Amino acid sequence: MSPTQRQNLYVYNGGLLTGRRIRRILDLAGWDVRLGLPGPDDWVGVWGQSPTAPRGQKVANATGAAVLRVEDAFLRSVRTGREGDLPLGLCLDKTGVHFDPAQPSDLEGLLANHPLDDTALLDAARAGIARLRWHHLSKYNNFDPDAAVPDAPYVLVIDQTLGDASLGASQANQARFEEMLVFAQTEHPGLKVIIKSHTETIAGKRGGHFGVQHENERIQILTDPVSPWALFEGATGVYTISSQLGFEAIFAGHKPRVFGQPFYAGWGLTADESPPPRRQRNLSRAQLFAAAMILYPTWFDPHRDALCSLDCVIDTLGAYAKAARQDAPGYVALGFRPWKHRHIRQFFGQGAGVRFAATAPRARAKAARLGRPIMGWGTAQGCDLRIEDGILRSRGLGAALVPPLSLVRDGAGIYYDPASASDLEQLIARATQLPPPERHRADDLIKAVRAAHLTKYNLAAKPPEFAIVPGEKVLLVPGQVEDDASVLLGGGKIRSNLALLQAVRAQNPTATIIYKPHPDVEAGLRKGQIPAEEALNFADHLAMDTDTSALLARVDGVATLTSTLGFEALLRGLPVSCWGMPFYAGWGLTQDFGALDVMRRSARPDIVAMAHAVLIDYPRYFDPVTGTACPPEVVVERLADGSYVAPQPTRLSRLVQNLFARVVHR
Numbered sequence: 264m265s266p267t268q269r270q271n272l273y274v275y276n277g278g279l280l281t282g283r284r285i286r287r288i289l290d291l292a293g294w295d296v297r298l299g300l301p302g303p304d305d306w307v308g309v310w311g312q313s314p315t316a317p318r319g320q321k322v323a324n325a326t327g328a329a330v331l332r333v334e335d336a337f338l339r340s341v342r343t344g345r346e347g348d349l350p351l352g353l354c355l356d357k358t359g360v361h362f363d364p365a366q367p368s369d370l371e372g373l374l375a376n377h378p379l380d381d382t383a384l385l386d387a388a389r390a391g392i393a394r395l396r397w398h399h400l401s402k403y404n405n406f407d408p409d410a411a412v413p414d415a416p417y418v419l420v421i422d423q424t425l426g427d428a429s430l431g432a433s434q435a436n437q438a439r440f441e442e443m444l445v446f447a448q449t450e451h452p453g454l455k456v457i458i459k460s461h462t463e464t465i466a467g468k469r470g471g472h473f474g475v476q477h478e479n480e481r482i483q484i485l486t487d488p489v490s491p492w493a494l495f496e497g498a499t500g501v502y503t504i505s506s507q508l509g510f511e512a513i514f515a516g517h518k519p520r521v522f523g524q525p526f527y528a529g530w531g532l533t534a535d536e537s538p539p540p541r542r543q544r545n546l547s548r549a550q551l552f553a554a555a556m557i558l559y560p561t562w563f564d565p566h567r568d569a570l571c572s573l574d575c576v577i578d579t580l581g582a583y584a585k586a587a588r589q590d591a592p593g594y595v596a597l598g599f600r601p602w603k604h605r606h607i608r609q610f611f612g613q614g615a616g617v618r619f620a621a622t623a624p625r626a627r628a629k630a631a632r633l634g635r636p637i638m639g640w641g642t643a644q645g646c647d648l649r650i651e652d653g654i655l656r657s658r659g660l661g662a663a664l665v666p667p668l669s670l671v672r673d674g675a676g677i678y679y680d681p682a683s684a685s686d687l688e689q690l691i692a693r694a695t696q697l698p699p700p701e702r703h704r705a706d707d708l709i710k711a712v713r714a715a716h717l718t719k720y721n722l723a724a725k726p727p728e729f730a731i732v733p734g735e736k737v738l739l740v741p742g743q744v745e746d747d748a749s750v751l752l753g754g755g756k757i758r759s760n761l762a763l764l765q766a767v768r769a770q771n772p773t774a775t776i777i778y779k780p781h782p783d784v785e786a787g788l789r790k791g792q793i794p795a796e797e798a799l800n801f802a803d804h805l806a807m808d809t810d811t812s813a814l815l816a817r818v819d820g821v822a823t824l825t826s827t828l829g830f831e832a833l834l835r836g837l838p839v840s841c842w843g844m845p846f847y848a849g850w851g852l853t854q855d856f857g858a859l860d861v862m863r864r865s866a867r868p869d870i871v872a873m874a875h876a877v878l879i880d881y882p883r884y885f886d887p888v889t890g891t892a893c894p895p896e897v898v899v900e901r902l903a904d905g906s907y908v909a910p911q912p913t914r915l916s917r918l919v920q921n922l923f924a925r926v927v928h929r
Contacts, residue, residue: 273322309333339403341404346466363429392549415496418498423461432505433522456482509533513533595637598640651679655712658720671882708895815835823840839852840855
């Protein structure tokens with residue numbers, strides 16, 4: 264149904280009536296949720312086969328209205344709905360309910376009758392599978408992808424919650440689970456058996472069918488929050504009644520042994536104990552995925568308040584999962600200025616929260632008492648994690664107290680200190696192995712950044728006013744804050760803007776050189792100013808209060824110490840020479856003149872791989888409109904379309920913040 268062809272949907276379930284997210288998805292899909300009695304041309308909405316579903320079915324039978332069955336889609340959230348997380352999609356079925364084989368559903372109709380032969384659709388399905396594997400995404404995602412799984416090989420038996428509606432539909436009971444466990448042992452003699460508990464059982468919300476009484480020297484119950492994708496990798500066989508993990512196991516390369524009649528059984532991709540007799544078609548993995556994950560669900564984008572594609576949901580859920588996984592233990596934040604407290608809580612408060620401490624001893628005491636890591640800004644000592652601004656930061660300066668839309672979190676080092684490996688270095692090396700759909704995403708992000716003319720701070724500034732002589736080589740030299748940690752740690756022998764200008768001029772005696780002071784220096788907030796007459800001894804033009812993106816469009820290359828503007832130039836296809844060792848140098852993408860040499864940067868990424876690491880994998884993004892974590896594409900749109908304007912601090916607020924920068928943190 265097109266959203267323009269609206270239908271009345273009468274509901275008798277509190278969740279369908281009061282759940283704002285569910286109602287919004289229904290509204291966008293063309294359903295007007297109502298109370299009262301429907302007419303014969305109206306619809307009754309029920310939640311799957313919940314206890315309230317018969318109430319709606321009874322009204323439908325009495326009035327001649329049709330029934331729409333609503334269920335969560337197969338990528339739902341980080342935590343379960345019982346823990347308060349909202350869904351990112353719904354299955355809206357006009358025929359039946361996907362987990363009940365007693366009657367056909369819209370999903371079964373797609374699997375049985377849709378051609379599923381469109382090349383673009385199947386390519387999208389294969390890309391979706393690759394992306395779910397890369398990001399370790401499942402229906403629920405409150406697990407650590409790096410958590411250890413049992414040593415392979417083993418047989419994986421999947422538990423489900425007591426009272427699950429799909430079990431009733433498959434006529435499965437405790438005896439059926441016991442039988443499945445026997446089959447797993449008998450068909451794999453000598454192998455250990457891992458029983459994976461359900462997410463809601465682990466969270467203490469609902470009971471399961473297996474307990475400690477089932478454990479012995481061969482059988483282990485796994486309640487650790489581990490990645491299903493990691494579990495599948497070590498499994499020799501997968502056994503399930505009707506769990507969605509059985510569906511996901513198919514895309515990990517398994518042919519699961521199925522003891523119920525879930526929607527994914529009977530299509531030639533499972534070993535079925537009791538195959539549904541209606542299902543006679545053999546499907547490929549891509550065809551199953553295309554129907555169940557692309558054609559069937561109604562997906563929702565909370566940041567744009569619109570229906571969306573599966574790709575968009577993967578972006579969003581990936582951002583939510585990363586935030587929740589990283590933040591799970593909480594933090595003790597050491598030495599943060601008071602004006603940053605709110606933003607740090609917003610960025611890193613998805614788990615146990617953030618507690619602040621003014622001194623290292625207090626931080627250590629809190630961290631020991633609470634069992635949390637210590638985070639600090641930049642190169643703060645005594646910290647387990649270091650925090651810094653991201654590359655797509657804001658529309659305004661951090662030195663002017665404009666809040667960031669991106670921050671990075673590094674447990675190994677920090678990206679601008681080449682003395683030791685950082686998380687970013689590891690991510691850049693890993694990005695050389697990106698699956699094709701993730702490369703496509705990074706390439707699209709580069710194009711979006713370029714089209715929106717975005718840089719780190721995105722200040723309102725004038726276009727370049729100087730003339731360029733045709734045929735001359737034009738180099739842009741960005742100034743930096745001279746006491747900035749990136750200069751002190753990564754600058755090598757050159758530590759000043761004037762020395763950089765002198766070096767660039769000596770190497771390029773005939774080039775046209777444009778010198779652009781750093782915005783913080785130009786605003787009088789930080790150190791690094793060069794008197795104009797002195798700078799013009801080596802530069803041909805000074806780009807004062809000049810739009811950075813417009814400058815990059817008019818030059819032939821960038822010569823820098825460690826400025827992030829060098830990375831922005833690489834995104835635009837410009838050659839970059841580095842006189843220090845920034846995070847993007849040493850990988851074969853730049854001409855490096857700095858004295859520092861980082862031999863460990865042996866990988867050779869192209870700019871697409873590097874952009875994925877720098878703009879997608881490494882940072883965390885915050886959407887000020889929804890107040891939640893978000894993917895980088897959302898921040899690009901917020902910065903590009905002006906839909907968010909950061910609150911501008913007053914001179915008084917800046918003075919107060921400086922005066923109380925060392926205030927005792929509570």
